[in-house]
Amino acid sequence: MPAILRNKFYLYMTEFFAGMSVMAVELGASRLLAPYFSSSQIVWTIIIGTIMIAMALGNIYGGRSADKNPDPAKLYGRILIAAVWIAAIPVFGKYIILGISGLLIFAVSSHFLVIAAFAACMVIFVFPLFLLGTVTPSLAKYCVSSLEDSGSTVGTLGAYNTIGSIIGTFLPTFVTIPAVGTSITFLLFAGILLILGVVYFISAKSGTKRMIVSGICFLLCCLLGYSDKFAFWESDLVYEGESIYNYLQVREDDDAVYLSTNVLFGVQSVYQKEDTLTGMYYDYAMAAPLMTGKKPSDCSVLILGMGTGTYSTQCEKYYGEMDIEGVEIDKDITGLARDYFNLAEKTPVTTYDGRAYLQAVDRQYDVIMVDAYQDITIPFQMSTVEFFTMVRNHLKENGVMVVNMNMRGKEEGSINQYLADTISSVFSEVYTVDVEYSTNRELFASQNKDMIDNMQSGIGSMGLSLDYSLRSMLQEVSRNADRYEGTNFVMTDDKAPVELLGMRAIDEIIKEEVEYYKGVYEREGLSGLLNML
Secondary structure, eight states, rough: OOGGSSHHHHHHHHHHHHHHHHHHHHHHHHHHHHHOSSSSSHHHHHHHHHHHHHHHHHHHHHHHHHHHHOHHHHHHHHHHHHHHHHHHHHHHHHHHHHHHHHHHHHHHHHOHHHHHHHHHHHHHHHHHHHHHHHHHHHHHHOOOGGGGGGHHHHHHHHHHHHHHHHHHHHIIIIIIIHHHOHHHHHHHHHHHHHHHHHHHHHHTOOHHHHHHHHHHHHHHHHHHHHHOOTTTOOOOOEEEEEEESOOEEEEEOSSSSEEEEEEEEEOOOEEEESSSSOOSHHHHHHHHHHTTSSSSGEEEEEESOOOOOHHHHHHHHHSSEEEEEEESSOOOHHHHHHHHSOOOOSSSSOSSSSSHHHOOOOEEEEEEEEEEOTTTTGGGSSSSHHHHHHHHHHHEEEEEEEEEEEEOOOOOEEEEHHHHHHTTTTEEEEEEEEEETTSSSEEESSSOOOOHHHHHHHHHHGGGGGGGHHHHHHHHHHOOOEEEOOOOOOOOOOOOOOOHHHHHHHHHHHHHHHHEEEEHHHHHHHHHHHHHH
């Protein structure tokens, strides 16, 4: 046995860094998948489940391998392979995800998110974590010298693994990912594993070829994998980066600036360079101040999910200076709002969770906009009876809540029916309007039965002072607003299945979007589809 293994400290350090790397890879996996599949509980469940499968299989194989041939070179050889594979994830990971998604989107008619995310995890993460799963049983074989100290030795190994896992949980989240990004995080922890293996083989005076090949592969991955670009096909992005909470992408054209927090689905914020409407749900939401019965300029507005301030900017552009404040959990988005989206410096934005903010303040508002639902990610704590009751209690008399529901949902028991039923159990007056040319639906809620009449009166009283395009839009909202009668699909803090409901809605949207391309493929084959794309 090499001299370095006679000191159990090195073996304990191997266990420590292996445990740390497993958790770092798990957190890196969530960041790698989030821009494509969201960071919902469903995706986290898939990641954790896949990793547990890999670790369990690794434990079984590692124990049997150590019993059959207790050669430490085999273990540290596997660690080298795991290091190279993890280093290669930034190079190939996003291409694999998009490739799998592209194949499955035409082959799968339901549960696309689950199947695509699971397939991506299996291809990208199972093998290296299977290899790392062999570490603990192998080290137990090398560390235990007698039955008398076997319990304390295995316990010490478990402690080192646990401590490493704890550090591997906090370090990527609070240090490496915010500071240097997901790609470099993978490379850093791959480098730690590589050093572990190299130290062993140098001590054993063997494995020269393994070290050279592993080192060359790692260096190539460092050169090719240093990238924070998830939308690698986009060449004209103004900004692309990561925050603690989100992948962030800003792009610009002649007319507007756009923010996306998901590569595959949707736009979260937009800033119109000219004095025009956005053509999105923000325009419909501008009906809310008129529904209060007040002049818009006299209204106080709270925006939960401020984003880059599109709603705030549009309100002040058309209604004049207003008392508006925002709450946004991601301070980096607020920074982008100031830098790229012309959010006024005088507009206060608090970095906080929307529900926690309502718990912390006593102020009441004329309008509260809830815009915290990001495509396929709906925070359950902001979708329940308890939350909407808090919103109602923070509204002034005749105040109005406006909610953007960005996945329309048509079938019985859809996510929007759950949200609308939940809101109607709290507010006596609820109206919904489908946003034209999109999957969004805007919901207005109040205790004031005259909210629609107030809007119509407000449009009339403002007359020619109201921008023509906005007046037309508001009239459309007035014509198309449907009074909502609630049923029994109510969500509470105890039971709010927003992830499953959101996944069902995404399946519906994807099915509609790809139906045309499936038809092209069926008629003209792959060549016809490629020509169309």
